[in-house]
Amino acid sequence: xxxxxxxTGVTAYYGSFKAIDSINLRVEPKTVTALIGxxxxxxSTFLRAVNRLHEVLPGARVEGSLTVDDxxxxxxxxxxTAVRRMIGMVFQRxxxxxxxxxxxxxxxxxxxxGVRRKSVLQDAAEKALRSANLWDEVKDRLGKPxxxxxxxxxxxxxxxxxxxxxxxxxxxxxxxxxxxxxxxxAIEELMxxxxxLYTIIIVTHNMQQAARVSDRTAxxxxxxxxxxxxxxxxxxxxxxxxxxxxxxxxxYITGRFG
Amino acid sequence: MTAPAQTAxxxxxxxxxxxxxxxxLVGVAVVAFGVSAAICYGTGFGNWVLVLVMGLILYLVxxxxxxxxYEGRRAARxxxxxxxxxxAFVLALLPLVxxxxxxxxxxxxxxxxxxxxxxxxxxxxxxxxxGAVHAIIGTLEQVAIAAAITVPxxxxxxxxxxEYGRGRFTLAIRFFVDVMTGIPSIVAGLxxxxxxxxxxxxxxxxxxxxxxxxxxxxxxxxxxxxxxxxSTEEMLRLVPAPLREGAYALGxxxxxxxxxxxxxxxxxxxxxxxxxxxxxAAGETAPVLLVAGGSDAVNINPFENNQTSLSLFVFQQAGDxxxxxxxxxxxxxxxxxALVLILTIAAKLLAGRNRLRR
Numbered sequence: 001x002x003x004x005x006x007x008t009g010v011t012a013y014y015g016s017f018k019a020i021d022s023i024n025l026r027v028e029p030k031t032v033t034a035l036i037g038x039x040x041x042x043x044s045t046f047l048r049a050v051n052r053l054h055e056v057l058p059g060a061r062v063e064g065s066l067t068v069d070d071x072x073x074x075x076x077x078x079x080x081t082a083v084r085r086m087i088g089m090v091f092q093r094x095x096x097x098x099x100x101x102x103x104x105x106x107x108x109x110x111x112x113x114g115v116r117r118k119s120v121l122q123d124a125a126e127k128a129l130r131s132a133n134l135w136d137e138v139k140d141r142l143g144k145p146x147x148x149x150x151x152x153x154x155x156x157x158x159x160x161x162x163x164x165x166x167x168x169x170x171x172x173x174x175x176x177x178x179x180x181x182x183x184x185x186a187i188e189e190l191m192x193x194x195x196x197l198y199t200i201i202i203v204t205h206n207m208q209q210a211a212r213v214s215d216r217t218a219x220x221x222x223x224x225x226x227x228x229x230x231x232x233x234x235x236x237x238x239x240x241x242x243x244x245x246x247x248x249x250x251x252y253i254t255g256r257f258g
Numbered sequence: 259m260t261a262p263a264q265t266a267x268x269x270x271x272x273x274x275x276x277x278x279x280x281x282x283l284v285g286v287a288v289v290a291f292g293v294s295a296a297i298c299y300g301t302g303f304g305n306w307v308l309v310l311v312m313g314l315i316l317y318l319v320x321x322x323x324x325x326x327x328y329e330g331r332r333a334a335r336x337x338x339x340x341x342x343x344x345x346a347f348v349l350a351l352l353p354l355v356x357x358x359x360x361x362x363x364x365x366x367x368x369x370x371x372x373x374x375x376x377x378x379x380x381x382x383x384x385x386x387x388x389g390a391v392h393a394i395i396g397t398l399e400q401v402a403i404a405a406a407i408t409v410p411x412x413x414x415x416x417x418x419x420x421e422y423g424r425g426r427f428t429l430a431i432r433f434f435v436d437v438m439t440g441i442p443s444i445v446a447g448l449x450x451x452x453x454x455x456x457x458x459x460x461x462x463x464x465x466x467x468x469x470x471x472x473x474x475x476x477x478x479x480x481x482x483x484x485x486x487x488x489s490t491e492e493m494l495r496l497v498p499a500p501l502r503e504g505a506y507a508l509g510x511x512x513x514x515x516x517x518x519x520x521x522x523x524x525x526x527x528x529x530x531x532x533x534x535x536x537x538x539a540a541g542e543t544a545p546v547l548l549v550a551g552g553s554d555a556v557n558i559n560p561f562e563n564n565q566t567s568l569s570l571f572v573f574q575q576a577g578d579x580x581x582x583x584x585x586x587x588x589x590x591x592x593x594x595x596a597l598v599l600i601l602t603i604a605a606k607l608l609a610g611r612n613r614l615r616r
Binding site for chain 1: 503515518523
C-alpha cells in the first residue's frame with residue numbers, strides 16, 4: 001500500500017519566480033515526514049509538486065524528477081489523474097464539496113472516477129469513515145450536507161475522502177492549522193494509525209506537532225524574501241529537534257529566527 | 259449646541275445610554291407634519307404628497323436634534339442615517355408597487371377564460387372578445403428556442419473563459435461579449451432581419467424571404483447570450499479554488515471536476531442569471547416585430563409563417579383604435595409578468611431541489 005517517494009533536484013516556478021531550488025528528499029514508506037520552516041520557504045510548493053497539483057496554477061511548472069517507487073511521475077506519458085489517485089492530499093482548510101452529502105463527499109473520488117456499484121460505495125464509505133475516526137459521529141446522518149459538520153469533523157471528512165480512493169501516499173498541508181486543540185489531537189492520533197498503511201508527508205507550522213507525529217523532519221528555509229526555498233536539513237525527528245547539525249535549523253527550532 | 263449626554267471625563271455615564279422618550283418623538287412628528295401642512299395649505303402650493311415629503315424631512319431634522327439632546331451626537335447620527343436609508347428603501351419600492359398595482363387593477367378586467375382560449379383571429383374593432391392565446395404560444399416558443407440555443411452556448415463559453423481560457427483569445431471573447439451586452443434590441447432584430455430573413459430563408463422558401471418565430475428566437479438569442487455568459491462567468495469565478503483542487507487531488511479529471519463539482523456549486527447563481535436573461539428576452543418587442551411580423555391567428559409552428567408574442571401583442575393592442583383593445587393590452591402585460599414570475603419561481607425550485615435536505 002505504501003510507496004517510497006524520492007525527489008531529485010526538484011525546482012518549482014511560479015511564472016519566472018523560482019519558489020524552491022533543487023530539493024533532494026527521500027521519504028521511506030510507512031513513515032510520517034514533517035516539513036517545517038518559516039512562511040514562504042516553499043514547503044507547500046514542494047508538497048503540491050509531489051502530487052502534480054502545483055502545475056494547476058497558471059504559469060506554474062516543476063523541473064527535476066520525482067519518483068514514486070522508482071517511477072518518475074513527471075515523465076511525459078504519465079497520466080496526471082492516476083498520479084493524484086495514488087498520492088492523495090488534505091488541505092489547510094477543510095474543503096468538503098458543498099453540494100454533496102457526507103456520504104457523497106466520502107465516495108466522491110470513487111464515484112467521479114466511475115465506480116457505480118452501491119454496495120462497493122457503501123463499504124468504501126464505511127471503511128474510510130471508520131479509519132478517519134468519524135463513523136460513529138456521522139453514521140446516522142450520512143445524507144446530510146458535509147458542510148454542516150464542525151471544522152474538525154469536516155477535516156476528518158476530507159481525510160476520509162482522501163483515503164477512500166486508497167492512495168499510496170497522503171500529503172497533508174497544515175491539516176490542523178484551522179482546528180482547535182481537541183480536533184488537532186484527533187487528527188494526530190489518526191496519523192499514527194494511518195502510517196501503518198500509508199506514507200505520510202505533512203507540512204506544519206507547529207513544531208510540537210512535528211515532534212509528536214513525525215519520524216523524519218525536513219527543515220526548509222530561505223535566505224531572504226524573493227529567494228527560492230532550499231532544503232537546509234533532513235534527518236530523524238529526534239536528531240533535528242535535539243541535536244541539529246545546522247546552525248540555521250537550531251535557530252529556527254529554538255525560536256531565534258523565522 | 260452642547261450635548262449633555264457626552265459626559266465630562268471622570269463622570270461615569272454607565273453602560274445603558276439614555277433613551278429619547280417616545281412622547282418627544284411623537285411631539286416632533288406632530289409639529290413637523292403640522293408645520294408642513296400649514297405651509298402647503300396656507301400658501302396653496304402643493305398637495306398631500308408635498309406635505310408628506312416635507313413633513314418627513316422636517317421630522318428627520320427635528321428628531322436629529324431631539325435625539326442629540328437626549329442620547330448624544332453618535333446616537334443621533336446613527337438613527338437619522340438609519341431613518342434616511344429606510345426612507346430610500348421605501349422610495350425605491352414605490353415604482354415597483356405602483357407598477358404591480360396598476361397592472362393588477364387594470365389587467366383583471368379581461369382576465370377571463372376567453373382571453374386565454376381565443377386569439378385575435380376574426381376579431382373586429384367592435385368585438386369585446388378576443389384573446390392572447392396566440393401571443394402566449396409565440397412568447398413561450400420563441401423564448402424556449404432562444405434559451406435552448408443560448409443556455410448551452412453561454413454556459414460553455416463561460417466555462418471556457420474561466421477554466422480553460424488563457425491569453426489573448428479569451429480577452430477577445432470577453433471583450434466581444436461586453437460589446438454584445440450593449441447591443442440595442444432593435445439592432446439585434448435588424449441583424450437577424452438582414453442576415454437570416456433576407457439572406458438565409460430565401461434558400462428554403464423558393465427565393466422568398468420569410469418571417470418566423472424562429473427568426474425572433476435568433477434575435478432574442480443575440481440579446482440573451484452576453485447576459486448568460488457574463489453572469490455564469492461571475493458565478494464560476496466565485497467557486498473557491500480549493501474546491502477544484504480538492505477534486506483534482508482525488509484524481510478526478512478536470513472536465514469531470516467542472517461538471518460534477520464546479521457547476522453544481524455555482525448552479526443557483528447560474529440559474530438566476532439565465533432567468534434574468536429570459537425575463538429580458540420575453541419583454542422584447544422590436545425584434546419580434548421586425549423578424550416574426552406579428553399575427554392575429556394561432557401559429558404553433560415557429561419555423562414557418564408569422565408569429566406574435568405577448569409584448570408585441572401589448573404594443574399592438576395599446577395602439578389599436580378599438581375601445582376594447584386597451585383592456586386586452588393590460589391583461590396581456592399582466593400575463594407576461596406572471597409568466598416570467600412563474601418561470602423564475604419554477605427554476606428556483608428546481609435548482610433548490612438539488613440542494614441537500616433529507
